[in-house]
Amino acid sequence: MATEVAVAQFSDRLAEAVGRKRSQLVVGLDPRLELIPVEVRGDAHLDREQAADAVERYCRGIVDAVAPSVVAVKPQLAFFEVLGADGFRAFEHVCAYARAAGLLVIADAKRGDIGSTARAYASAYFPLADAITVNPYLGRDSLDPFLQAARRDGAGVFCIVKTSNAGSADVQDAVLLDGEPLWHHVARLVCEWAEEAVGESGLSNVGAVVGATYPRAVGEARRLMPQSVLLLPGVGAQGATAADVARAFTSGPASALVSASRSVIYAYRAAGGDWRTSAGVEAARLRGEVWAAAGW
């Protein structure tokens, strides 16, 4: 809701957390039942409610384990939606648990729809999360409720611009009349939107998702969207390294976030040992690596 008092801006809260924790790490919560250890899910067949409970327990354990090393968690809606209403409730609980642990929550929803539908999505997710990922294909008016929340309520919005998957070329790299790929055009739109919601840190509440798997694109994105926080997935399981994303940080220590999911939350599968300990150790290691690469 719009108020007369100053609202805390997502970008400022993020900058504060980055400075305090010396971390630009976000851990993605992609809970897949078949990857959760037997000690959490049991070995009996689970119905949906039990499965959602197991997912929630796992996510809470991961939040506890990584909290010292990360500034935010990024729950991926799909892995909760697949468990239906029970999964959705687990998502709500995990968001609340992470915020109580002092972490920012970025709902990875990639929503985007027209008019009143977009308003419904904004009201669905902003009470639960501090920020949300959105899809730009439907254009500015489809994102207006999110951008309005960014301007007025200090909410965070990350617009997908250039994604980490191989198929991102199909549409995002389509070459426009000026010889540039479509995603540059989208980045320029995001840059405009970002200018309307800049906090005291100089960073905007309107950020962008750019795949760390395309290091050259990361540098170009930095240039095209100087005030946006870049959310960089693809480090770890998808093959990108901290060095690949170093140039994202030239707008300040909080101007980019590295997001890792599977390599952290399922670290026990490679490293062995307790799942919480393994996740905590991998998050701490990656935090240090990213901080060093960022050079602040």
Added chain:
Amino acid sequence: MATEVAVAQFSDRLAEAVGRKRSQLVVGLDPRLELIPVEVRGDAHLDREQAADAVERYCRGIVDAVAPSVVAVKPQLAFFEVLGADGFRAFEHVCAYARAAGLLVIADAKRGDIGSTARAYASAYFPLADAITVNPYLGRDSLDPFLQAARRDGAGVFCIVKTSNAGSADVQDAVLLDGEPLWHHVARLVCEWAEEAVGESGLSNVGAVVGATYPRAVGEARRLMPQSVLLLPGVGAQGATAADVARAFTSGPASALVSASRSVIYAYRAAGGDWRTSAGVEAARLRGEVWAAAGW
């Protein structure tokens, strides 16, 4: 799941329903609590569970009212998600109710994400719905689980191509090197994907969403995606008419579907009288108008 026996294709089931009902109408279920009549929602403050119950009752009543005139309903996920886990359960119940009433269900989700996330979305929605809307911005690999379900399991997929909102120009109309708008490029991709999942009716399980508010685009979309069912929102509240979409039907009587939401489900607000009766009357009127305009 892939089986040895022939599976019923979405496109064939649709063609059968269109022929039998002489209807190409889809009613969108966009249940907004504040628009639901007091007799359904009561006048007390509702908690989320009660709100979700009211939404479910309303949607079931609409399903009953419009069933004789429509081939499918299109529940819009956002309006259920805004009510959290209870809303999600209402969505599941409404889908089951509509299918039991002999209607096809198109989940208006506009999902699109990478790899395992897309697989999770496909498994979340295909047990509930016959078809789902998806967003192409992340490229082919992000849609693979949906396209695979279309090829192997006969599921329906509607890829958004050119949307009905004014802002659709921002990204979809970006001009490519060959002088054509981006959405033509996306339409060509959809055409390729559609060729892999053509049913006995000659129509593909892979369709496209094209806004009826852009009549010229409807004709171009027909030419670019000859085997795809075109799902055409924008008739009614958004201002397009049945005549605007006539050229969508040149690939056969089931080659396009007109989707109307607010003008049908909230018809009682303009027409007065019982909400079910008003919705049923408006659906019947629109069915006849579209059928006549389609000219089959």
